[in-house]
Amino acid sequence: MTAPDKLHHEDFTEGQRFDLGPRTVTAEEIIAFAREFDPQPMHLSEEAGKASILGGLSASGWHTSSIFMRMMIDAYLLSTASEGAPGIDVMQWRKPVLAGDTLSGHSTVHAVRPMRSRPHLGIATFDHELVNQRGETVLSARNSIMIRRRETGEIPA
Numbered sequence: 001m002t003a004p005d006k007l008h009h010e011d012f013t014e015g016q017r018f019d020l021g022p023r024t025v026t027a028e029e030i031i032a033f034a035r036e037f038d039p040q041p042m043h044l045s046e047e048a049g050k051a052s053i054l055g056g057l058s059a060s061g062w063h064t065s066s067i068f069m070r071m072m073i074d075a076y077l078l079s080t081a082s083e084g085a086p087g088i089d090v091m092q093w094r095k096p097v098l099a100g101d102t103l104s105g106h107s108t109v110h111a112v113r114p115m116r117s118r119p120h121l122g123i124a125t126f127d128h129e130l131v132n133q134r135g136e137t138v139l140s141a142r143n144s145i146m147i148r149r150r151e152t153g154e155i156p157a
Contacts, residue, residue: 006081008150009122012112020071020130021104025059030099033063046099054096061093064103064139068130072107081148083121090142097138105130110142114149121146 027046034043038060041048049057059067097103110125123144130139 005079007076007079007147008081009112009114009124009147010150012109012122012124012147014109014111016109018072018076018107019104020068020075020106020128022102023067023071023104024102025067025097025099027057027099030057030059030063033066034060038062049098055098056096057099058096059098064093064097064130065091065141067097067103068105068128068139068141071103071105071130072128075107077145080145083146083148085143085145088141088143089125090140092140094137094140095132097132101138102133103130103138105139115146118146120149122149123147 031044034040040060042052042054042058043049043060043063046057049055052058105128107126107128110127112122112124115121115123124147125142125144128139128141128143129137132138
């Protein structure tokens, strides 16, 4: 049964925008993420970061993507009848995210359509952008999300 209090496929329209953030990225979280998932020197120490082309202790691109995911969750995904995503079409890390940067941005609905193969679902494609406190784009992405339809939201047996 569909959840009446959630946003469904029919609630999304082209051009609709969801604000993301703000979120300040700390040195401690950059290092903790890097130790576990991406232990390259520029993600582990300020000195190594300054010696690199990045200019300081910088978040892994994968860390930036994880922060972005959390921002989407907080902004709209938890209140959406989402059934997951088939993947990411585009994920670009445009500028390094440095310790102390504050990220914000938006997700904009690019297109919506019902799924022919699964009539209880629709697809909403989003364009995303995160910027730092200087207005510089640090991440841009495009992906589609499968969202239950209110009209035919029953999952087939």
